[in-house]
Amino acid sequence: MTSLTVLATGPLATVQDLGRRGWAHVGVGSSGAADVPAHRLANRLVGNPPDAATIEITLGGFACRCSAATLVAVTGAPCTISVDRGLPLAVGQAAALGAGTTLRLGTPPTGLRSYLAVRGGVDAIAVLGSRSTDTLSGIGPPPLRAGDLLMVGPEPGTPVPTDLAPPAPPLDVVRVWPGPRLDWFEPTAASTLVTSAWTLGADSDRVGARLAGTVLTRARREELPSEGLVAGAIQVPPDGRPVVMLADHPVTGGYPVIAVVDPDDLWSVAQARPGDVLRFKWRRGLHAAAPQSR
Amino acid sequence: MSPDGSAVRTIPYGPRAALIDLGDGSDPAALAAALRARLGEGVTIVPAARTVLVDGLDAELVAAHVDQLGAAPRMAASAGGETITIAVDYDGPDLAWTAARCGMSVEEVVAAHTAPTYVCAFCGFAPGFAYLSGLDPRLVVPRREAPRTSVPSGSVAIAAEHTAIYPRSTPGGWRLIGRSDAVMWDLERGSRPALVEPGDRVRFVAR
Numbered sequence: 001m002t003s004l005t006v007l008a009t010g011p012l013a014t015v016q017d018l019g020r021r022g023w024a025h026v027g028v029g030s031s032g033a034a035d036v037p038a039h040r041l042a043n044r045l046v047g048n049p050p051d052a053a054t055i056e057i058t059l060g061g062f063a064c065r066c067s068a069a070t071l072v073a074v075t076g077a078p079c080t081i082s083v084d085r086g087l088p089l090a091v092g093q094a095a096a097l098g099a100g101t102t103l104r105l106g107t108p109p110t111g112l113r114s115y116l117a118v119r120g121g122v123d124a125i126a127v128l129g130s131r132s133t134d135t136l137s138g139i140g141p142p143p144l145r146a147g148d149l150l151m152v153g154p155e156p157g158t159p160v161p162t163d164l165a166p167p168a169p170p171l172d173v174v175r176v177w178p179g180p181r182l183d184w185f186e187p188t189a190a191s192t193l194v195t196s197a198w199t200l201g202a203d204s205d206r207v208g209a210r211l212a213g214t215v216l217t218r219a220r221r222e223e224l225p226s227e228g229l230v231a232g233a234i235q236v237p238p239d240g241r242p243v244v245m246l247a248d249h250p251v252t253g254g255y256p257v258i259a260v261v262d263p264d265d266l267w268s269v270a271q272a273r274p275g276d277v278l279r280f281k282w283r284r285g286l287h288a289a290a291p292q293s294r
Numbered sequence: 295m296s297p298d299g300s301a302v303r304t305i306p307y308g309p310r311a312a313l314i315d316l317g318d319g320s321d322p323a324a325l326a327a328a329l330r331a332r333l334g335e336g337v338t339i340v341p342a343a344r345t346v347l348v349d350g351l352d353a354e355l356v357a358a359h360v361d362q363l364g365a366a367p368r369m370a371a372s373a374g375g376e377t378i379t380i381a382v383d384y385d386g387p388d389l390a391w392t393a394a395r396c397g398m399s400v401e402e403v404v405a406a407h408t409a410p411t412y413v414c415a416f417c418g419f420a421p422g423f424a425y426l427s428g429l430d431p432r433l434v435v436p437r438r439e440a441p442r443t444s445v446p447s448g449s450v451a452i453a454a455e456h457t458a459i460y461p462r463s464t465p466g467g468w469r470l471i472g473r474s475d476a477v478m479w480d481l482e483r484g485s486r487p488a489l490v491e492p493g494d495r496v497r498f499v500a501r
Contacts, residue, residue, distance in 0.1 A: 024340045025326075026488035027417040027424075127481065137421050138462075139481070180305040180313040223436065223454060226418055226425070228340030228347025230311045238439075252342050252418025254437075260308035283309075 002068040002152040004118065006144050007102065010061020013144040014133035014206075015124045016115075016247075017053040020140075023128050024251050030231070031134035034206055034247045034270035035113050038076035041165055042117035045073035045094040047158040052121030053131040055144070057114045059273070060107040064116075068099045070152065071119040071160065077111025077271060078167045092165040111170065112273045119160075120153035135206045136248040170276075171268040174261055175283040179234060181224065181256035186217040193234075193259055194280050198242070202274040207250075208235075208243040209269050211278065215240030216258060226252040232261035232269075244269050304357035312353035314346040314360055322346045323415060323492050328363050341416045341492065343425065343456075375493035377411070378476075380459065381501045382450050386470035392452070396432055404500050406430040407471065412457065412496045417488065422461035422479030424490035429457050441467035448474050450498070 006013075016039060019032025033039035033056055040050045055062065060079040066072075073094040074081055081089040084102040089095045091114070097103065108114065124131045124141045133140040144150075182190060198211040216236050229235070233245045235255040244261055246269070261269055262283050272278055303315045316322055326341035329348060333339070337350035348356045384404045393400045412426035429452060437453045445451070445466035450459050453468040460466055461478035478489045490496055 021338065022335060023421075024338050025417060025492055027419060027421045030338070128487075139421065177306065177308045180307050180315075225343035225345075225454065227313065227342045227345040228349070228418070230307055230347070230349050232308060250419055251340055252416070257307075260311075263308065263310060 002066065002070055002118075002120065004064045004066055004122075004150040004152060006062075006064050006146055006148040006150065008061055008063040008104075008146055009144050010057055010059055010105070010107075012058040013062050014056050014135070015053050015122050015141045015144070015150075016056040016132045017130055018051045019132055019247070020128050020130035020134070024228075027251050028128060028139060029134060029136060029249060029251050030247070031130065031132040031140065032247050033115065033132075035076050035115070035267040037168075037267050038113070039115045039117075041092070042073050042075040042115040043121075045075070045092070045161060045163055045165065046071045046117045046119040047156060047160050048117055048119060048121050049156065052117065052153065053124055055116040055122060055150075057105060057116060058112060060105045060114060062114075062116065063102065063104040064150075065100065065102045066097050066118075069097065071096050072103065073117050074105065074114055075117075075165070075167070076114040077108035079108045079114050080106035082106070091167050094161065094163070110273075111167075111271045113270060118152050120155055123151040123153040134248050136250060170271055171265055173279045173281045174265045174268055176234065176259040176261055176280045177283050179257035179259040180227075182258055184218055184220045184224070184256040185236070185258055186219050189216045189258060190282075192216060193242075194282055196279075198278045198280070200272045200274050200276045200278060201241075204272075204274060206246055206248040208245055209272060209278075211242045211244065213241075216242060218256065220256075224254050224256050226254045229253050229257070230260060232263060232266045233257045234259045234261065246270055302360065304353055304360055306353035307347065307349075310352055311347065311349040312351065312356035314348065314356065316344055316346070318344070325360070325363070329359060332359055332363075340418070342418060343415065375414075375491065375495060377495040377497065378490055379497045379499060380450075380474050380476045382408075382472040382474045382498050384472040384500050386450065386472045388469040389471045392433070392435055392469050392471055395435055398432065403433065403471065406433055407452070407457065408498045408500055410497075414490045414492050414494045414496065415456070416492050417490075420461055420464055420479075422488045422490070423458060424478070424488070424492075424494075424496070425456045425458055426490075426496055427456060429455055435469050437467040438469070441465045445470065446473065448476065448478075450474055
């Protein structure tokens with residue numbers, strides 16, 4: 001059976017798949033890859049099903065050695081990819097590695113998270129139906145460390161694709177929808193959200209992208225009873241600094257949600273690095289009425 | 295309409311989710327169970343204090359389902375579930391503060407906290423974190439302005455209208471009135487890793 005020996009991890013490397021579903025009722029969040037399109041693309045490039053586990057690598061620095069001949073691909077943040085035998089690899093392209101080859105990722109000049117897929121998938125132990133590392137609850141495999149041995153799943157028996165997918169540049173502006181508690185904010189907050197330049201804080205992580213910019217002022221000051229959250233929800237705590245919920249967000253929260261990042265644009269927030277500037281625009285008119293139940 | 299006459303609102307939550315705001319007096323757990331039976335496993339349903347989140351279906355479809363279900367599931371009380379008794383050492387760092395804030399003695403606070411049979415209204419915040427409803431109204435206190443960076447595992451806490459036990463050491467903003475050995479979350483327990491699930495009943499006893 002093929003295995004990968006982890007030689008270096010960079011700042012953070014975790015096993016991720018498409019997440020954990022069906023356990024929200026006992027407080028277990030969905031977790032999973034922070035940049036879902038990049039994870040899916042990496043799997044597609046090596047002929048894996050989309051829910052095969054990949055390695056999510058934050059700010060590069062990951063290195064491993066494969067025990068047997070294998071097919072790999074790296075997507076997301078554009079690291080340099082060097083091998084000890086052969087020419088450097090390109091992000092967004094599958095490459096065949098011979099047995100014993102060492103693969104080494106550099107630090108990407110832009111972007112935050114890269115995804116390494118290996119044909120057959122990373123065969124970590126699934127917990128509650130997923131191999132994802134949830135950094136908030138600790139459920140799933142622990143973050144990777146040098147010396148770890150990762151098993152690779154069996155040959156999937158699918159055709160080997162010959163795709164080439166150059167990395168997508170980050171979005172200039174991220175689309176947002178009105179949040180369920182937009183009416184908890186001063187009327188000016190809605191325009192502040194889309195006119196401000198938001199800087200990603202260094203305290204951002206897989207739980208949330210913490211933004212600094214103009215303070216968003218609440219109109220209602222009472223406590224909001226805890227309610228369900230979705231990935232992409234933009235929560236505003238009492239300090240007025242918005243947080244965009246990412247893959248490891250908690251199931252419920254008690255801060256009002258002013259807006260929601262469009263699910264198709266959330267990958268771009270997950271690729272922002274500390275110091276990057278984000279801008280938002282409304283996806284849909286503010287005057288569209290919420291559907292009313294009788 | 296919910297029993298107090300307020301409209302039940304289905305609010306869009308992005309393009310593929312909706313938040314059903316029940317206002318006061320309706321039972322989110324009952325509506326969540328009814329929706330789960332209709333919508334199956336592909337949709338994530340999260341009941342909470344006053345709301346039900348439906349993630350995976352657009353708001354117009356969710357509103358149509360809520361309308362079709364009508365008033366009955368919103369008014370039905372949750373039935374079934376287990377009763378769990380939890381022993382507590384009432385010696386938390388916020389016990390004296392809570393007593394002073396509520397105008398009661400520490401003994402009265404303990405008596406008021408151990409008297410009811412609580413119901414788990416929903417779980418959230420962390421795996422195994424059960425929001426228990428039925429707290430004596432005299433014990434309703436606000437969360438801390440700034441959460442503690444680390445709350446001991448097993449801490450028994452109150453905030454707003456709920457009481458809960460922290461399943462592991464995490465940051466926490468609730469008022470800590472005691473400690474218990476109850477293991478709120480254990481993956482070794484197989485199909486029931488959470489000690490208390492929505493609909494279960496809980497009693498506290500002082501030791």
